[in-house]
Amino acid sequence: MFAGKRNLKRVITLFSCVAMLSTTILIPMKNVSAAGYDYSLALKNAIGFYDANKCGKDVKTNNIFDWRGPCHTKDGQDVGLDLTGGYHDAGDHVKFGLPQGYTASVLGWALYEYDEVFKATGNKTKMLEQLKYFTDYFLKSHPDADTFYYQVGDGEEDHNYWGPPELQSEDRPTKCVANKNNPASDVLGETAAALAIMYLNYRDIDSAYANKCLQAAKELYKMGTTNKGPGDGQYFYRSTSIYDDLAWGAVWLYTATGDSSYINDAKEFIVVKNESGDDPFKKRWTMCWDDMYVPALVKLAEITGEKIYKDGVEYNLNYWMYDIQTTPGGLKYLNYWGVLRYAAAASMVAAIYYKQNPNQGYLDLLKSQIDYILGDNPEKMSYVIGMGNKWTQHPHHRAAQGAIGYADNANTAPAKYLLLGALIGGPGADDVFKESVYEYQYTEVAIDYNAGFVGALAATAKHFGNLNIPDVTKTPIPNPTPTPTSNTYLVGDVNHDNNINSIDYALMKSYLLGMKLPENTFFESEADVNGDGDINSVDYALLKQRLLGMISKFHVEE
Incomplete structure (x- = not known):
């Protein structure tokens, strides 16, 4: 089981017999000082990366990349809706459901846990802007209580195009929908979590918008639990379980509402094994678009305080600290495809769980993996584009690459534009990095890659960036249990909607x-x-x- 699956046969057919390229950019070192790496700057750039993958009519608004513009402005026309907006998946231009829901929820979790870090580093405004671009699209894609459109663009057709999204055909299908006849519990669970977290992050900014997000979260979750089954996603994003996603949605809906039925659901879902039969309490994987067991356990441990959930988290983190394959240079090596996204995600989970169990080993794991990514590795290069003094010149990203078509190996030229802040896949198990656009396991970028990375960077900036921000464990809105008053409504429920918000x-x-x-x-x-x-x-x-x-x-x- 691994994330980021792509069509290997198609890629091999298109990219056969190509020599490995080895060009890199060299500039004076700016972001590393005697005290260490500039984690705040890395955080800023990692958030800004999402501007490169924006889709729709408003791409240019506050975009840090002047080479990006409006694209796919007719999305949804085949179903009579405006489904413009959202984010392209990776170096391609499909808007897939699972990675968007995953990415938005993990980024939202990062802001929820490290709000003060984002404020202190000047990154909160941009972070909220990126999150709202996700949730605006989710709300558009949910035209009624029983419908959610979750994929626009066909993966096969899209991957046969090499060029900027601005020049791609506007005629592309609304590929996947969840409704009463088509389940997509995995996508719905992830997206419900993202919307519930947005409610928590946005309620003091715009309560009306926040409540729209919460209502949509409740409706999507109800869809996912009423009509259970995996979504489509073609073969690019095939989920091996729906129950981790539903548990993830449930813990955040509980956090947002205090409704104990959600936490009861989460306890029921978390024990259901995936297709591989993995024990959810003895996971040897980490947070990714296809596995949300561990982060759901983190939240269950926080909410309930029950030992079973704490033990599950600590088993996983002990595996990451002591037992997982580790490269000679110190990288925790889970899987060859986009290895750094897993190291970053595991580091984010460890840092957040540190609030419950202040084990120094969790922070050591965090810092070692983030420093490796930023340049403390045998290749002496940054795996984040634009950071340090050396990074890949061949990210697998059509918009940044700037070429049109595959003719005469146009797609092998160095990237025309700087894809600032993008976390690339990373090196092999021997710490060796293969510098080629065709080695997409090494050079690919994706929205899900940067998600855990942003959270891990926020944690690193807090603990190692001299920000002096104390640990604060947020508590959910408690399940109201008032004594009877003159009527049946809750004390504090001034508008009688059966909710205190x-x-x-x-x-x-x-x-x-x-x-x-x-x-x-x-x-x-x-x-x-x-x-x-x-x-x-x-x-x-x-x-x-x-x-x-x-x-x-x-x-x-x-």
Whole structure:
């Protein structure tokens, strides 16, 4: 089992008998100092990379790459919808469901866990911009409660084209849809997680938008659990289990809502083995688009505190620290295809779990793998384009490569444009890197590659970048268990929608400012959260503390 599967037969046919290229870019070293690597700059560049893979009408908006522009502006026309937007998968231009849902959820998790790091390094605004580009597309792709379009473009047809997306045919199919007749529990679980996390990250910025994301997350999750089965994704992204994805969606919906039914679902799903029969509590893999068992265990351990989930996480991390194949140069070597994405993802998981169990070995794993990626390796090169003084000149990425077609080996020329911030696949088990656009296992880039890398960089910047940011473990909104009041609604549920969230907080603020509110949107009986017979700033402050998880219940509920 491994991620990033591609059509080997097709690639071998197209790229046979080609000599390995060995050109590299050499510039003065700028990003490494005596104190170490510039993790904040690496984080900035890794986030910015996503601009290179944007799709749709608004690609140029705030794009750091002036060589990218609008493309595929008619996506969805074959089903009568506007499905423009989203991100191209890798060096190709298909919008696949699993890697987009995975990437958006992992990037969102990184921001959720390391919000202060993104703020301190000046990267939060750009990070939110990238996340919203994902969720805007997800919301477009979900026209009603029972439908979700999750793939635009045909992998076979697309991979026969070598050129920039701006010049590719606008006539491409809306390939895959989830509905009552077509299950896609894996895609729906991942995407539900991404939308639920966006709610958490965005509720204090735009509560209306955040609540749209949460509602869509609930609907997609319901689709995935009501009609269980894997999605399509052609053979490029074939899932070996749906239950890890559903567990991942469930833990985040619980975190967003406090509804215990979600955590009960997660406990049920996490024990179901994948096709290979792997024990979910003794995993020898790591977080990737086809395996979300370990990150789901991290969240279950955090939420429940139960030993079974902690043991599952620690078994996996012990394997990564002590037992996994390690190259002579120190790289943890899980699989030959895009090896660095796994090392980065495992490092992110280790750093986040460190908050629950401050084992120094987890931070040692993190730093060793990130430093290897940035240049502390036998090749003395950076595996992140544009960092350090040496990196690949042949990333497997059509837009950056800039050539048109395969004629006369046009696609083998050095990349025309700098694909700043892209994490490439990485070296072999002997630490040797093969510099060729045809060695796509080594030189390919993809949105899922950078996802765990961004999270790991944020953690590295926190622990080794002199930011002096303390560990803060966020707690979910607790499952409300109020004592009875004058009606059946929850204390703090000022709009009677059976949920305590940022809408209640915004309504409370409007009420205290004397603003006129629409009828039946504000109920004073639930707004007096401290029970003193008055609605004032004290109630407002207590409601905020409840939403932030600082208090588990209001005094009147005790």
